[in-house]
Amino acid sequence: MSYLDKNIVELHNLLVEKKVTPLMLATEAIEKAKKDSNNAFETILEKEALEFAKTLVEPEKDNLFWGIPYVAKDNFSTKDILTTASSNILKDYVPVFDATVIKKLKEAKAVLIGKTTLDELAMGGTGTTGHLGMTYNPYDPEHKYMVGGSSCGSAAAVAGGIVPFALGSDTGDSIRKPASYAGLVGYKPTWGKISRYGLFPFAPSLDHVGFFTRSVLDAAYSLNLLQGKDYNDSTSSFLPNEDNTENINQGIEGMKIAVLKPIINSVHEEVILKAFDKTVEGLRKGGATVDYIDFDDDLLNAIYPTYMVISCAEATSNNANLDGIKFGPRIGGENTYQEVMMKARTTGFSELIKRRFVIGSYSLFKDNQKYLFLRAQKARHMIVRKINEVFDTYDAIYLPCVAKVRNPFDGGYSDKLSSTYLVAENHLAIGNFGGLPSISLPIGLDNKFPFDGNLTAKAHEDKKLLRIAYALEKITSLKDLSVEKVVK
Amino acid sequence: MNFEAVIGIEIHVEMKTKSKMFSASPNRFGALPNTLVTPLDMAFPGTMPRLNKQAVINALRVVNALHMEIDHDLYFDRKNYFYADLPKGYQITQDKRPIGKNGYVEIETSHGVKRISIERLHMEEDTCKQLHLASYSLLDYNRAGTPLVEIVSRPEIRNGEEAMKYVGKIREIVIYSLVSDGKMEEGSLRCDVNISLRPAGSDVFGTKVEIKNLNSLSNVQKAIDFEMHRQEKLLLSGQKVEQETRRFDETKKETVLMRKKTDAVDYKYFTEPNLVPVHLSDEFINDAIASCPELADEKLVRYTKMGLGKDEALQILDSYDMAMYFDKTLDKGASIKGLWNFLTGDVASYLKKNNLTIKEFNVSPDHLVSLMKIIEKGDVSYPQGRKIFEEMVKNDEDPLMLQEKLGLKQNSNQDEILTLCQTAMKNNPQSIIDYKNGKDRALGFLVGQVMKASKGKANPQMVSKTIKELLDKE
Numbered sequence: 001m002s003y004l005d006k007n008i009v010e011l012h013n014l015l016v017e018k019k020v021t022p023l024m025l026a027t028e029a030i031e032k033a034k035k036d037s038n039n040a041f042e043t044i045l046e047k048e049a050l051e052f053a054k055t056l057v058e059p060e061k062d063n064l065f066w067g068i069p070y071v072a073k074d075n076f077s078t079k080d081i082l083t084t085a086s087s088n089i090l091k092d093y094v095p096v097f098d099a100t101v102i103k104k105l106k107e108a109k110a111v112l113i114g115k116t117t118l119d120e121l122a123m124g125g126t127g128t129t130g131h132l133g134m135t136y137n138p139y140d141p142e143h144k145y146m147v148g149g150s151s152c153g154s155a156a157a158v159a160g161g162i163v164p165f166a167l168g169s170d171t172g173d174s175i176r177k178p179a180s181y182a183g184l185v186g187y188k189p190t191w192g193k194i195s196r197y198g199l200f201p202f203a204p205s206l207d208h209v210g211f212f213t214r215s216v217l218d219a220a221y222s223l224n225l226l227q228g229k230d231y232n233d234s235t236s237s238f239l240p241n242e243d244n245t246e247n248i249n250q251g252i253e254g255m256k257i258a259v260l261k262p263i264i265n266s267v268h269e270e271v272i273l274k275a276f277d278k279t280v281e282g283l284r285k286g287g288a289t290v291d292y293i294d295f296d297d298d299l300l301n302a303i304y305p306t307y308m309v310i311s312c313a314e315a316t317s318n319n320a321n322l323d324g325i326k327f328g329p330r331i332g333g334e335n336t337y338q339e340v341m342m343k344a345r346t347t348g349f350s351e352l353i354k355r356r357f358v359i360g361s362y363s364l365f366k367d368n369q370k371y372l373f374l375r376a377q378k379a380r381h382m383i384v385r386k387i388n389e390v391f392d393t394y395d396a397i398y399l400p401c402v403a404k405v406r407n408p409f410d411g412g413y414s415d416k417l418s419s420t421y422l423v424a425e426n427h428l429a430i431g432n433f434g435g436l437p438s439i440s441l442p443i444g445l446d447n448k449f450p451f452d453g454n455l456t457a458k459a460h461e462d463k464k465l466l467r468i469a470y471a472l473e474k475i476t477s478l479k480d481l482s483v484e485k486v487v488k
Numbered sequence: 489m490n491f492e493a494v495i496g497i498e499i500h501v502e503m504k505t506k507s508k509m510f511s512a513s514p515n516r517f518g519a520l521p522n523t524l525v526t527p528l529d530m531a532f533p534g535t536m537p538r539l540n541k542q543a544v545i546n547a548l549r550v551v552n553a554l555h556m557e558i559d560h561d562l563y564f565d566r567k568n569y570f571y572a573d574l575p576k577g578y579q580i581t582q583d584k585r586p587i588g589k590n591g592y593v594e595i596e597t598s599h600g601v602k603r604i605s606i607e608r609l610h611m612e613e614d615t616c617k618q619l620h621l622a623s624y625s626l627l628d629y630n631r632a633g634t635p636l637v638e639i640v641s642r643p644e645i646r647n648g649e650e651a652m653k654y655v656g657k658i659r660e661i662v663i664y665s666l667v668s669d670g671k672m673e674e675g676s677l678r679c680d681v682n683i684s685l686r687p688a689g690s691d692v693f694g695t696k697v698e699i700k701n702l703n704s705l706s707n708v709q710k711a712i713d714f715e716m717h718r719q720e721k722l723l724l725s726g727q728k729v730e731q732e733t734r735r736f737d738e739t740k741k742e743t744v745l746m747r748k749k750t751d752a753v754d755y756k757y758f759t760e761p762n763l764v765p766v767h768l769s770d771e772f773i774n775d776a777i778a779s780c781p782e783l784a785d786e787k788l789v790r791y792t793k794m795g796l797g798k799d800e801a802l803q804i805l806d807s808y809d810m811a812m813y814f815d816k817t818l819d820k821g822a823s824i825k826g827l828w829n830f831l832t833g834d835v836a837s838y839l840k841k842n843n844l845t846i847k848e849f850n851v852s853p854d855h856l857v858s859l860m861k862i863i864e865k866g867d868v869s870y871p872q873g874r875k876i877f878e879e880m881v882k883n884d885e886d887p888l889m890l891q892e893k894l895g896l897k898q899n900s901n902q903d904e905i906l907t908l909c910q911t912a913m914k915n916n917p918q919s920i921i922d923y924k925n926g927k928d929r930a931l932g933f934l935v936g937q938v939m940k941a942s943k944g945k946a947n948p949q950m951v952s953k954t955i956k957e958l959l960d961k962e
Contacts, residue, residue: 077534085533097527099534198534205761234538235764314761317568320577321531325627337572337625364568364756373758 004028005161005482007214008068008221015067016059022067022111026053029069029113032162038136038147040156042074043082044114053111064221065108065165071157072167074115075122077198078102081112085200086130087120089322089348092329099198100230101167101209108225113163116153120350122169122202123315125177127152128409129352137181138483139449145406148178151212155182158212161482165222166212171202172307173401173428175210176440176454180401183442183450183481184212185469187219190459191435192237194223195230203314204235206307206432214480216441216470220244223462237460244463252471253287258394260295266424267403272451275444276400279453282475283398288468290398299386301419302379304426306433309363309376316360322348384434391458396468399427401440401452428454437462439469442478448486450478490688491723493716495651495681496643499658500636501668502614502676503546508633509613510537510580515635517674521628529616529632531575536762539564543635544768546667547587547611548776550637553661553783554606556591560768564611564760569753572625573615575632583757586610593661595653604654605642612636637667643682643693648712652705655679659705663808664783672703683712684729685719694719694729699743701735711736715743787811794824803832809846817853826860834877850884851877859887866947872896900947902954905938908946909954912937923959931955 003011003020014020026049033044053067060066072078075085077095079102084090098106105112119129127135127149135152136143138160147156151168155178158166168175170188179186188210199209209226213219223244230236259280267273280290324330324344325337331347333339349357363372390397403424413421431438436456443453455472457465473479508515511528528535544562551558565583588609594601616632618625639658645651659677662668670677679702684694699715702708714736719729734743782790784805791801804814810831817827839849859880863873868891876890891897899905912934913920922930931952938951 075533077532083533090533093533095527095532095534097532097534196534197536200533201762203761232538233536233762235536235762313758317566317578317756317758320568320570321533321575323570323577325572326530326575327532338570341570361756364758366754366756369758 005484007480008164008218012064016061022053022056025069026111029163033114038138038156040116040153042084042115042117049111049113065110069111069113069163070165071114071116071163073118073151073154075200076102085121086118088131089328093327100195101226119150122150125149145408148181150174151178158184161484168210169199170208170210171206176428179440180452185219186212186440188438189462190437192235194226195233195236197232201318203311216473220466242463244466248467248470252468255288256394257288257290258390258397259292261292262295262297262300263399263427266419267400271446272400279443286471299383300423303429304422306376306379307429309372312356312360313364313373316357380433396455396457399454401454405446405449405451431456435459437465443476491685491720492688493646494643495645495683497641498680499639500678501662503543503635503667505542505635509540509543509635511633524630529629545776547637549665549780551588551609552777554591556588559585559587562766564763565757566760568756573618580760581612582610593657595657604644607640607642609639648709651712652709655708656705660784665780683715695731698733707736813846817856820853820857822857851880852884866900868896868898898947899945905950905954908938
C-alpha cells in the first residue's frame with residue numbers, strides 16, 4: 001500500500017487513527033527515494049530518518065506535521081548533515097547549526113528524509129547546473145523536459161510521490177516555476193514572513209523560503225507552522241501571526257482579480273490559454289470580478305535585466321565567504337592566502353556561477369553602479385510601485401506561470417528577447433522584487449504534463465491569497481497530483 | 489621655502505560591549521584564541537547579522553560628545569574585498585549614511601585652543617586577528633565582529649602636537665563615556681594618519697602618505713614630526729613624495745615604508761540587505777545621550793565650580809581611574825581641596841613609590857574620608873595621620889580602629905595643653921628671655937618641648953597658639 005502520494009492533512013488523519021505509523025511512512029519514503037531516477041537527492045538520510053521515526057509512537061492530534069516525511073532543498077543548513085548547495089565548493093560542508101525552518105519542522109516532529117538537488121547555489125532556473133548533474137522531470141520518463149529550478153530536487157520528490165512536503169527557496173521563481181512543471185502547489189510568502197536564517201543566501205533582498213505541497217490547504221497549514229518573527233533574522237516580520245486556514249473555504253464573492261494584458265498576450269500555447277480562460281470563467285462564477293488591465297510594457301521588459309543585475313550583484317558578495325579558508329575543500333595554495341582563495345574558487349564554482357559573479361561585480365564597480373546596479377534598483381522600485389497600484393483596486397493578480405507547458409533541455413528559446421521569453425517566462429520575479437505573497441497551483445494538463453497558474457497579492461495579504469487559491473483549486477479540481485495518479 | 493602640513497586622522501575604536509556588533513558571541517580581549525566565536529563570526533552560510541543595540545547607544549554617545557549631526561535612520565553597507573582576515577568577504581559598515589557627521593572637538597595646544605572639524609563617525613565590525621609565523625599564519629576569530637566606531641577628522645591638523653592632542657581628546661571621550669577602554673597598546677584604539685606637505689599659503693594638496701601602527705600618543709607626535717621632516721627634505725631637494733603607506737619604527741624613531749599605494753581597491757559598496765533600516769526615535773537618542781556617564785569636560789566644569797583650579801582639576805582628569813576614585817571619595821563627603829591635596833600628595837607618592845596604579849590602591853573611599861576627617865578635626869596630628877595611612881594601605885582597615893590600635897590620639901584638651909605649656913615655660917626660663925629679645929626660634933623650641941613631653945600627642949597648632957599667648961602675656 002502506498003501512502004505518500006496523499007497530502008499532509010490526509011496523512012495526518014491516518015496517523016492519528018493509527019492506520020499508519022511514522023516509521024511506515026519514513027520507510028516508504030526512503031525506499032522511494034532510493035529508487036528515484038530523477039536525480040532529486042543530494043543525500044538520503046536513511047539511518048537518521050528511520051531512527052527518528054521509531055521514536056514517534058503516540059500521535060499528536062493537534063500537530064499536523066507529526067510524523068510527516070519531508071525533504072529540504074540542499075541549501076538549508078542542517079546540523080551535522082552534509083549541505084552542499086549542489087556546488088563543489090561545498091561538497092564536504094557539514095553545518096554546525098540548523099536553519100530556523102529545519103528547527104521548526106524538527107520541533108513539530110516532521111521526519112527529514114533527504115536533502116534535494118538544486119541549481120548550483122540556487123542560481124539558475126533549469127535544474128541542470130548542480131554538481132551532480134541534471135535533475136529530471138518525473139512526468140517525463142524519457143528525460144527530455146526540465147522540472148525547472150532552482151528547487152528541482154524538491155519539486156521532483158513531491159511530484160514523484162516520495163514526500164508530501166518539500167522546503168524550497170525562491171529568488172526569482174525558483175519554487176513557483178518548478179511547481180508548474182511538476183504540477184504542484186508552490187508557495188512563497190511575503191518577504192520576512194518566514195525566517196531566512198540558515199538558508200544559504202543567493203540574493204537576500206529577493207530570497208524567500210517557501211515550499212511545495214499537493215494542496216492549497218496544506219500550504220496554508222505549512223505557512224502556519226513556519227511563519228513568525230525570528231530573533232536570528234532581523235528582516236523577519238514583527239507582525240502578529242495569523243491562522244492562514246481560517247475562512248479559507250469562504251469563497252471569493254466580491255473579490256477583484258486582475259490579469260495583466262501584456263503578459264497574457266505573450267503566452268501563445270493554446271492549451272495554457274484555454275485552461276486559463278476556463279479558470280477565469282470559474283472565478284467569475286464564484287463571484288469574483290476578473291479584469292484584464294493594461295500594464296507598462298517597458299517595465300515588464302525590464303524585469304529580467306533588473307533581476308540579473310540585482311541578483312548577481314548580491315550573489316557575488318554573499319558567496320565571497322566561500323574562499324577555502326574556513327570550510328569547504330582546500331584545493332591547494334602553499335604560499336599565499338590569495339592562492340588558497342583562487343584555487344578554491346576556480347575549481348569550486350562552475351563556469352555559469354563565475355559568469356554571474358563577473359556580471360555582479362561589474363555592475364557594482366564604483367564607476368558602473370550608476371548605470372547598472374543603481375539603475376536596476378530604480379527599475380525594481382518602479383515596477384513594485386506600479387504593481388502596488390494594481391493592488392489599490394484588486395485583491396490579486398492572476399496569470400499563467402509559464403509560456404510553455406514543457407521546457408526541453410535542448411534549448412527551448414532561441415530568441416531570449418522575445419516577449420514570450422522576456423515577459424511570459426520571467427514575470428514571477430515581480431513577486432520577489434516586491435516581497436509579495438505568490439502561489440502557483442495546477443490549472444491544466446497537457447497530455448499528462450501538468451502546468452500551473454499563479455496568484456500574487458499585496459505584501460502581508462498571504463491569508464487572503466490562500467483563500468483565493470483555495471477557491472481556484474476547487475474550480476480546477478487539480479488537487480493532490482502526483483505522477484502515479486496523473487499517469488493512471 | 490616654508491611648508492605647511494595637512495594632516496587628517498582616522499581613528500578606529502573598539503567598543504566595550506557584552507557581545508559583538510552583529511553576533512551574540514561575547515566580546516572581550518585576551519581570551520584563548522577562537523573561543524569567542526559563533527557561526528556568524530566565521531561566516532558559515534546562512535548566518536545573518538543582528539544589530540547590537542548597546543553599540544548603537546555607544547556610538548550615539550560619542551557622536552554627541554563630538555557635536556555631530558545624528559542620522560535618525562541607521563543604514564548599513566557592505567564593503568567587499570577578499571582578505572584572509574575578513575571572514576565574510578565583506579565588512580558590514582556605514583558608507584553612505586554614517587550615524588554622525590559634521591562635528592568637532594576643541595584641543596588645547598601650546599598655541600592656544602584649536603577646533604578640529606570631524607567629517608564623520610560610523611559603526612562597523614572588526615576583522616579577525618592574524619598571526620604571521622615563519623611558514624604559516626594563524627587566524628583568531630575572537631576579534632572578528634568586534635564593534636567599532638571609526639572617526640574621520642577633516643585635514644585640519646597641522647603638526648605632531650595637534651595630532652597627539654586630537655587623538656588624546658578622542659581617547660578621553662571614548663574612555664569617559666565607557667564606550668571603549670581606549671588602550672592604544674592593545675589596539676582597542678588605532679589611528680591611521682594621512683599627511684602631506686604643501687607650500688605655506690597654498691590651497692593645493694601635496695602627495696599623501698599614510699602612517700599606520702601608532703600605538704601610543706607620543707608615537708603619534710613623534711611619527712608626524714619625523715614624517716614632516718622627511719617630506720620637507722625630499723621636497724627641498726627637488727624629489728617627489730611617493731604615495732605610500734609607512735609605519736612607525738619605535739626603535740629607530742622613524743617612519744619606514746610598508747607598501748607603495750597602487751590603484752585604490754574598488755570596494756563595490758552596496759546596502760546590506762540582511763539588515764532593514766532602523767529608525768532611531770528621539771526618545772532612544774535622548775536616552776542614550778542622557779545616560780552617558782559624565783565626560784571629562786563636564787567634570788572639569790564641576791570641579792572648578794567646587795573650588796579647584798583648572799590645572800588642579802586637569803591633573804585629576806588625566807587619569808580616568810583617578811577621576812573615578814576622586815568622585816567616589818567626594819561623594820563620601822570629602823572636601824574637594826583636602827581630597828585633592830591628599831590624592832596628589834600622599835596617595836600619589838605612595839603609588840609612585842610602590843609602582844602601583846590608583847586601581848590597585850587598597851584604601852576604600854570611605855576610609856580615606858574618615859582619615860581626612862580625623863586629621864581635619866584635630867583628633868590626630870598630620871604625622872599621626874600618615875602613620876595611620878601607612879597601615880591602611882595594607883588591608884584597608886578602618887582608620888578609627890587603627891588610631892586606637894596604634895594608640896594615636898592627638899590631645900586637643902585645652903586645659904591639659906595649657907598645663908603642659910606652663911610646665912615647659914617654667915622649665916625653660918631662658919627661652920622666655922630669648923623670645924622677648926626677638927628670637928622667634930625660642931617659640932619653636934618651646935613647642936618642641938611640649939610635643940616631646942606629650943609624646944607627640946598634643947595638638948601642635950593648639951600648642952603653638954597657647955605658647956604664643958602665654959609668651960605675649962609675660
